Every structure is written in C-alpha cells, then in structure tokens.
Amino acid sequence: MMRKSLTLLAVLGLLAGVALAACTGSPQTGTQSFAGPPYTLRVLASNELADLRPLLTQAAKATGVTVDMTFTDSLHGSDQVVAGEANGHYDADWFATNRYLAMNPKGLSQLDDVTATMSSPVILGVRASVAHALGWDSKPVTWQDILTAIVAHRFAFGMADPDGSNSGLTGLVSVATAITGRGAALTGQEITQAAPQLAQFFAGQSLKVSSTEALTSTYVRDQGGQAQGDQLDGLIDYESALLELNASHQLREPLALVYPSDGVVTSDYTFSELTSAPRAAKNAYRRLAAYLLTPDVQRQIMQQTRRRPIIPQVRPDVGFGRQQLFELPFPGTAVVIDDLESAYYRTLRRPARTVYVLDTSGSMANAPINELKSALVTLIDGGGDTAIEPREQVTMVPFNATPAAPATFTVPASDPQPVLDQIVTFAGNLKAQGRTAIYDALVTAYQVVESESAGDPNRITTIVLLTDGENNTGDNLAVFQKFYNGLSPAIQSVPVFPILFGSANTLQMGQLAQLTGGTVFDGRHLPLATVFQLVRGDQ
C-alpha cells in the first residue's frame, strides 16, 4: 500500500514536470521567449533581402531558426509560387510584396500565415544640386512636376526594368496612377488616355537596367555624368536603396529624397508561410515571424536595412524624413499590370538601339560560328524577357580583318515578325574566315551610333561585342582609345559589352569595358544563348 502511494507520488511528480515542460516549450504569442528546437527554414526571397543576413544570424541564436535563403526577384518568385513550383523546395517566401501573387486566384491559397515585416516606398532620388535648381528641396513635389521638368530637359532618371524588378514595376504603376490624376486605382482605359503624357515622362528615363541592385551599382558608376546617351540626375528606386546610397560614401553628390505628394506605392516585405510546408517548418516560421515583429528587432531592421518599421510602437527615425506619404490604390487585376508593362515596352519607354559587333574571323569556323548563329536566333525569336524589343533598332557589324558593311534593321512596334525574320536570315548567312580586327570594327560601330543618333537621338544605345580571339590586325587598343576620347560625351556614354569565348584576351576586353562603361561577360562556360540573355538583362 505504502509503496504504491510513493510510486504514485513520484510518477505524478514526473508527469507534472513533463506537463510543465510541454507548456513552456510550445510557442505562445505575447511571451518574450522565442527559443525552440533548431530548424532550417528554406525561404525563397527577394534579392535585396541579402541585407538581412546579419539580423538573421542573430535571429538564429534567439529562435533556433536558421534561414536558408534562395534569391530571386519578387516578380519571377511570385510566378513560381503561384505555379506551385515552390512547393516541396521551400517552406516560406519573402518577397517585396505579395500583391502580384494575390492577383492570381490560386495565389494566396498557396500561402498560410503571412506577416508584413518592414516597408519601403518607391520614391525619387535626385542629385542635390539638381533638386536645388528645380526647387524640389523646399516644397512639395508631384509626379506631374517631375514630368514638367523632364519635358524641359531639366531632369533625367534611371529606373530598373518593370518586367524584372518590383522597384521598376512599382515605379511604373506609381507614375501612371498619379499622372492620370483620377485619385483611384488605374484601369485599362486610363493607360491609353494617359499614354502621351507617360511617353513624355519615360522619355526622361536615360538609364535602364534589369534589377534594382544593378540600378544602384550603375548609378554609382555613371553618377552625374551621362549614361547610355543622356544626362543622369537621379533614380526611381526604393527609399531604402536611396538611403543606403547616401550612406555608402560612394556618391560625389548626395541624393535628395523626393516623396511625391500625389502618392506613392509602398512594399511591405510580407514573410509568408507556404501551405505545403511541413508542420515543423510552420512552427519555426511562427517563432521567427513573432521575433521579427518585436520592437527591438524592428529597430535593428530599420538601422541595418533602412526600411521602415511595420509596428506602430516603433516610429521611423529622423533619417526617413517628415513628409506625409499618401498611398496610391494599386491596380486590381493582372490584366491592367500586363497592359501597362506592354505599353511601357511598346510605346512609352525610349526605344533601344543595339549594335552587334560579330567576330567572323577564321578561328570562328565550324562550331563557334554555328553557336553564334543559333544564339542570335534565340535572341531574336526566342521571346520572353530578353528578346529583341518592339521599336528596337538592331545593327549588325560582322568583322574579320575589316568590318563588313553594317546592316541595320528597325523592328516595328507591332507585327515585328517580318523584320525579325530578316535578321534571322542575315545571321544565317554569316561566314567565318580571315584575321581579327576587333578595334577597327568597334570604330565602325561607334560611327554607326554617331550617324544613327544624329537623326534619331532618343534611343537607349548599347554595343555588344562578340569575339573569340585576340586582336591581330588593324588598330590596337591604344589607337582605339584615342579615337574614343575624341568622341562627343553623348557618344562616349554608349557602353560596349564584350562577350568572350574561345581564347579571347580577358585583360584587354576588361579594359575596353571599363573605358566605355560596359561589363564583360564570359561566354566560355555557359552556352552563348544564355550569355546573350544575361547581356540583354543588363543593357
């Protein structure tokens, strides 16, 4: 009898201990302890969230949750999630916004819990001297005011591509919504009505790049000077990116932050659990999400990433300015977004001009020239984000010991196929023989740009050079440099993007890119078609 009672007491004590442990081990909202079993959460995240790494290292210590991030841009990432492609590979996503996902009827059903974590509006950054000259540092500025300055040639800006970056698409939506001036979400018919004004606005876009990250680095490189053929006075970008630039000590002139008083669009970086994620992942997500929303962590996010806190208890600090931000309603359907993007590429944005300088010397015979031809065909006819654009002017300058006569093709805004076919035919007729005179060909390319720009100056222009070998005849780099230095600043600002393959001279190509403001692409380890796509993304 006695023994049974003692045993009973002991076991009850044990159970009480177990029950107690179970209670404190489970996550509760409102407690300050986020500790829990270690877990590695697989997250598909927007590229700019690389700036969260230090904070997430700290979070891992506090919560046991290690975040394994795979980076992409918010637009393509959203497509992946909607298509169900993220399921099984990721536990959560973390894009700049869930807006695009939400536009698809299946979109939000792919997500369980969602948590907005921090925010950043897309605004304008303007070189301080230009802001001052325009009076933009002392009074409210509207998108309409910015349009007026553009039309007067007093302001030109850079922006990332709307089809590859949320900052670009948000910028496009903001401008279009505000300029139509209807105080409501943009609809399809307003895009058509506002097209002339929007075309005037985007005539002021002198720099285009594929990603938000490239926008920052290209601005640093080109600041205050000219880029791709015109002045560059500022950027349409996230407030956080502009604040970061100002703090980076890389700017000759700080950027004045202009918050248009006729409305902005803010992204709220919604950290979202995938419905398909396993139970343990969801538990880990919840702990981490709760941790991210605590006031101390919100303050750290603000300091480290320069994005605004999301909880009312933490106010944005003084660096964020005191302006009132009014949020513009965002388009309700994917159709409106698609129409707007389509209008941007077809009619609103300054059309492109690309000169392809193509090595057809003897070393390219057989496999290399065939690879080049099929890469060109993919480029021309492949469709997708990096295909040749409506209204683009494409000039081919094949070369060996001497440059061939340039062949120029202008792609119409609609029904481009006949002209694209002509380019394909031209590419198909390329033959490889002779020596390699790279710099002579580049001289021809710049002369083409000069003569084409004289009659048609409004294009964003780049030169793409493909070569598999060393320059072994004609002008050398030094001679070319002299020629280049004699060009007008506007033509000098046209960059050369060398694509290397074979035994091309990496050093010289690097110098060439640096001189002209381009970037070298190494085509030796990737299929040429892929490299072309990368180049198109960065042109």
Next chain:
Amino acid sequence: MSRVRFRRTSTSVVALAAAVILAAALDVSAVAVRRVVDPDPSTVVVEVAGSSDFFDDSAVVSELQKDGYRIDQSDLGSYQIANEPDPAAGNALANADGKSAALYIESKVPKQGNFPETGNPYSSPLVIVTHPQIVSLLVTAGIVKYTNGIPIFDVATYLNAVTSGEEWADIKGNKTFLSPNRIMLTTTDPMYSNSGATFAAILADTLNAGTLGRGQPLSDPDFQSLDECFTIQGAMEQHTPDLLRKFAADGMNAYPMALVYESSAISAKFGRSGTLPADTVLMYPNPDIVSDTTLVAFNALGEHIINLLSAGTPSSDPSLVGLEEQDGFRTSSDSQTFMGYMASRHVPVINLDQAPVTFVRPPDESAYQALIKRIG
C-alpha cells in the same frame, strides 16, 4: 471570418502519452489522474473544420472544458472545406465564412436525418473603422451624421460621392488631409470575402430601394455605380482580419476608413491584442446588414455545441454567451448585457433596440451569387 491557421490543440502529445502510460502502469482510477493532469480523458474532442478566433480565446477554451469539451480546429477556409471529398468526415462542425459559404458546405454533404443543419449562435453588424479627422471631413461632406452620439455613414450619399468622382481635396475647408485620392471606403474583395460581399449587398439594396431580394437584377447604370465602389479601390484584401490589421498598422494616409465586422473591431480595440489606435472611431453604415456567424452541424455533437453557444436554448451555457458578448458579438440574449459591456469600456456602439440604422436582410442566395458573379 478568421484567417486560416494550423490545427492547434491545448495539450501536448507527450503529456497525453504519459497519462496513458501512468493510468496503465498504476491501475489508478481515472478520477485521481484527472485532478492533476491535462488532458482530461473524459473530455470530448469536438473536431471543427475551419477556424474562428473565438474558439482560440483561452477563456472560451476553459469554459468549454468545464462543459466537458475541447474544440480542435483545422486550417481550412470554407470553400476548401466544401471541396473535401466528404466535409463531414471526422468533423462535428464546420465554421463557415457566412451564410452563403455555409449553404455551399451543406450542399456537399449527404443528408443523414436532420443533418447537416446550420446554426447562428452569434452575429455582428458591419462597421466602418476610421480616424477622428476623417469623421469630421465626412460630416462636412454630408456623408456622415451623428445619431444618439454615434456617427452614421449614409450609403446613398457615399454612392453619389463615388459616382461623381469626389476627392478628399474637394471637401470644403479640408486643409489637413491632403490625400490625392478619391473619397473611398476600403473593403475586402467581394469575390473572396464575406464582409466585402455583404457591402455589395448593402449597395445593391440602396440602389434598388430594397427590391434586390426579390430577384430583380440591378439595371446596368445602377450596377456600374455599385461596381465603381470596388474598382476605384483596385487590389483589395481577401480576408477581413488582414484588412483590419493593415488599417491598424498602415495609418490614415493609406486607410482613411475600412469596413470590417463590429466584433473584430471591438476585439482589436480592447481584446488581447489591442492593436487599434486608441482614437479609432466606429461608424455604422446605413443601411447595414447583420452578419450571422454560421456553424454547420454534421451530427448531434455539433448540434449540441451550437446549442451551448446560443442564447435561449435549453442547453445554453450563459458563460459562453457572456464571453461571446465580451468578445464583441451580439447574441440573442438580452441586448443589455452586450450594451453594458460596451458602455463599461466606453465603446460607443449602436443600440439595436433604438434602430438608428435600417438593417436589411441579406439577399436570397441566388440573387447574392448573381451579384458577386457580376462584380467578378
């Protein structure tokens, strides 16, 4: 209703296993174990498809436990429940996002005797959460008038403002709210969410002068006016709790006013999470619709739970009914209890007995579905 959340139980598996082992090892009677260990093996687990914040309230959990029940909720939204092979399988109840969703779920379950059947233990009218500055502007614009100290939002006047494209900047004497936008009430998307869909019904009733329920579709011009109230918003939230959260977090310049359930506004202001700004004002649209929380019972257990929750039934649990009212729901018990709770917290709410607004019945199912489809 509430956002999907994963199945949450109030006990841990470890403690349960230990209790079973203990009971077996010591051959101790169940009574002795129950005194010290959770869970109580005699507690009946009630599986509920779908989820509700109310069942997560710890006071509600305790009260139900005293009655001998533990609710186990699942992740699914109403339409997910309805699309399960057998929604009733393993469930006593389903928590539906409104009457329409409840009927849809019911239609997917084979009839067995009286089941499935629906119950409406508690309800909530729609309210508009807003900021004091906005209320003043709306009074100037003639959209809002005070009755018995409560701001009443006139839907017909609002419709005129929308169709004439009126902007905040147009309101006489507005020097402080410099929004570039049109006067617009933010709602959820009627295609996905009951609160937005209910507002569409309110608009339709206003335009049709109460004839919507008789199956009369709106004329094209009237429909355009209704549709404009949604198209001006552009992208809308798909779940009411998300809208309320954003209203609280993003401020007046993003959300001058938002349409939500009275119960969620009250819990957000005074509940455990207390997330609304202290100066949030509740306005009532006129006309308004009372949205009934609809539970679908699949069996006798489910029916019993509904009865426990409902005021005035033989098995009603007055403590549960009291908790419903404290959480901001209206029940069919003496309305003074609800009014008393709200008065003690200084929340001005309308007294249904005084009828300061017209409550219209939700339209019949087919008219409702036809309207939503037309908007989509």
